[in-house]
Amino acid sequence: MxxxxxxxxxxxxxxxxxxxxxxxxxxxxxxxxxxxxxxxxxxxxxxxxxxxxxxxxxxxxxxxxxxxxxxxxxxxxxxxxxxxxxxxxxxxxxxxxxxxxxxxxxxxxxxxxxxxxxxxxxxxxxxxxxxxxxxxxxxxxxxxxxxxxxxxxxxxxxxxxxxxxxxxxxxxxxxxxxxxxxxxxxxxxxxxxxxxxxxxxxxxxSAADSYEITIFGRGGHGSMPHLAIDPVVIASHIVVRLQTLVSREVPPDETAVVTVGSLKAGDTVNVIAEEAKLQVNIRSVSEQWRRVLLDGLTRVVRAECDAGRATAPPRIVRLNQYPxxxxxxxxxxxxxxxxxxxxxxxxxxxxxxxxxxxxxxxxxxxxxxxxxxxxxxxxxxxxxxxxxxxxxxxxxxxxxxxxxxxxxxxxxxxxxxxxxxxxxxxxxxxxxxxxxxx
The missing domain is CATH 3.40.630.10 (Zn peptidases)
Incomplete structure (x- = not known):
């Protein structure tokens, strides 16, 4: 026409x-x-x-x-x-x-x-x-x-x-x-x-992949951290390390975003929590680099849990996925x-x-x-x-x-x-x- x-x-x-x-x-x-x-x-x-x-x-x-x-x-x-x-x-x-x-x-x-x-x-x-x-x-x-x-x-x-x-x-x-x-x-x-x-x-x-990650520690008194395993510290290292997936593993001319939208742990000031939960959102515009980011997420989370002496392997649950x-x-x-x-x-x-x-x-x-x-x-x-x-x-x-x-x-x-x-x-x-x- x-x-x-x-x-x-x-x-x-x-x-x-x-x-x-x-x-x-x-x-x-x-x-x-x-x-x-x-x-x-x-x-x-x-x-x-x-x-x-x-x-x-x-x-x-x-x-x-x-x-x-x-x-x-x-x-x-x-x-x-x-x-x-x-x-x-x-x-x-x-x-x-x-x-x-x-x-x-x-x-x-x-x-x-x-x-x-x-x-x-x-x-x-x-x-x-x-x-x-x-x-x-x-x-x-x-x-x-x-x-x-x-x-x-x-x-x-x-x-x-x-x-x-x-x-x-x-x-x-x-x-x-x-x-x-x-x-x-x-x-x-x-x-x-x-x-x-x-x-x-x-x-x-972009593709979008969202996950909830649970980090398992050992609760304790805030004055005796050596007797506990602090999941907040482990989670904090994960937050920082995840940012390197974009800055150091994805080419500068590719578009990708990693966002930790939520980090929750504990209920009071002088108690080391038993666990911490993070919610992570990953966006990418190519399947190649999407896979790099998703593999990197799992690698970083597991490695930081090992480094922090987590009491159990992390639980990684997919919340949603957009193609x-x-x-x-x-x-x-x-x-x-x-x-x-x-x-x-x-x-x-x-x-x-x-x-x-x-x-x-x-x-x-x-x-x-x-x-x-x-x-x-x-x-x-x-x-x-x-x-x-x-x-x-x-x-x-x-x-x-x-x-x-x-x-x-x-x-x-x-x-x-x-x-x-x-x-x-x-x-x-x-x-x-x-x-x-x-």
Whole structure:
């Protein structure tokens, strides 16, 4: 399809976004934390049913996949099978944006620690949901402009790196009858200039591996350390030594981060604890150096425990694991070509890899299919330009921040346009009614 054809699809078939702005505010005001997105999932299913009734649509809706996950299968003639994904969970963060639709919700985290927590859409998944729903209506309106099968997938629990795996393990492509896609597509809002779209081939988002490490010592009186084995000292050496994995074992031109986010031991000042616990997060953008870091973690922990005379081998437990998001080159170039033709200089190519992580790749890699993942900006364009002028861009609240508040316009429209264009890159017809081959 030419640029004019893409523009025509958007111009003729994009629905009035006023209702979707209100829907976005609803989702933002009513977030639900990972694995507990019951009301969110029900509202999405309701919106899909409304679209079916409005358009006499054949979208087949399947719910309760891997918990609160759901899909809509939209068959529209012969052609490629393309999966479009949006994640739906919020975060245990107390919102401080001051928006009139800000979340004041609290939830009992019954799937993790039984603690009531403030809840916020602090990562923009409310935009992802709303943009995909509006894209679905656009594609329904434009059904004569494309041919194939589109899978609209709404995934829970991305923030715990579990939702894609939960849906797959529950038989997404078997028991629930989801066709195996030829390609998977997904997007993410982030605190850059709204109206812009960002992409790259290859490593797009880092792999992330998180562990809890328990160090075993011998408790005792703080005045007699020679009769105890202090796990805090051992843990402290581990914290320092782990930093050398990046500075001394990974090449300077590679990107990697090792963070000890938690170190806990003891309850009072004059007692040497029995054990210490560390929580470690490792991020990398290549499988080669990911393996170096993970092997190094185990080596360092065991060696420091031996050096400190720990009373038992350390216990190393994986908390979560996110795959490396590595955009397929052919798929990326295909969508990027269409993004550039539509967005012009608002499409930013070859962005730097993002050290956040996603479980989206599993939806494709699990069945040997390629995928493409991109970003779209969410910060007010005028304020962003002024911050560039003042050198304060880094002060913009980022994802997971309690002040994270993307502007609705033009963020929502850009997210809808990008998802529609990406889908049409594979299922869209040219002016002669022909489809390019995958």
């Amino acid at each position: 030419s640029k004019s054809s893409f523009a025509a699809v958007i111009e003729q078939h994009l629905p009035n976004l006023a209702a979707y702005r209100d829907l976005y505010k609803h989702f933002h005001h009513n977030p639900e934390i990972s694995t507990l997105e019951t009301e969110t999932s029900a509202r999405i299913a309701s919106e899909l049913r409304i679209l079916n009734e409005k358009h006499s649509s054949p979208i087949e809706i399947k719910t309760n996949i891997g918990g609160t996950g759901l899909i809509g299968i939209h068959r529209n003639g012969d052609g490629p099978i393309v999966l479009l994904r949006a994640d739906i969970d919020g975060l245990p963060v107390e919102e401080k944006t001051g928006l009139d639709y800000a979340s004041t919700k609290r939830m009992m985290d019954t799937h993790l620690d039984q603690i009531e927590k403030p809840t916020m859409h602090a990562c923009g998944h409310d935009f992802h949901i709303t943009a995909l729903l509006a894209a679905i209506e656009t594609l329904l309106n434009a059904k004569n402009s494309w041919s194939g099968t589109l899978i609209y997938l709404f995934q829970p629990a991305e923030e715990r790196g579990a939702g894609a795996r939960m849906m797959l393990d529950d038989g997404l492509y078997t028991k629930h009858g989801c066709p195996i896609p030829d390609v998977c597509l997904g997007q993410h809002v982030w605190p850059h200039k709204a109206g812009n779209v960002f992409s790259r081939s290859g490593a797009m988002m 490396l998001t590595y955009n397929d080159e052919a798929v990326t170039r295909r969508v990027e070509h269409q993004f550039t033709r539509f967005f012009g200089d608002r499409h930013k190519l070859d962005m730097q890899p993002v050290l956040g992580s996603e479980d989206f790749p599993l939806l494709g890699s699990e069945v040997g299919r390629p995928y493409f993942f991109w970003f779209f900006g969410g910060h007010d364009p005028r304020d962003y330009d002024e911050r560039v002028r003042l050198g304060t861009v880094n002060d913009i609240p980022m994802n997971h921040n309690p002040y994270f508040a993307p502007c609705i316009d033009p963020t929502l429209r850009t997210g809808v346009e990008a998802m529609v264009i990406a889908a049409l890159s594979f299922v869209g017809k040219d002016r002669a009614g022909q489809q390019p081959k995958l």
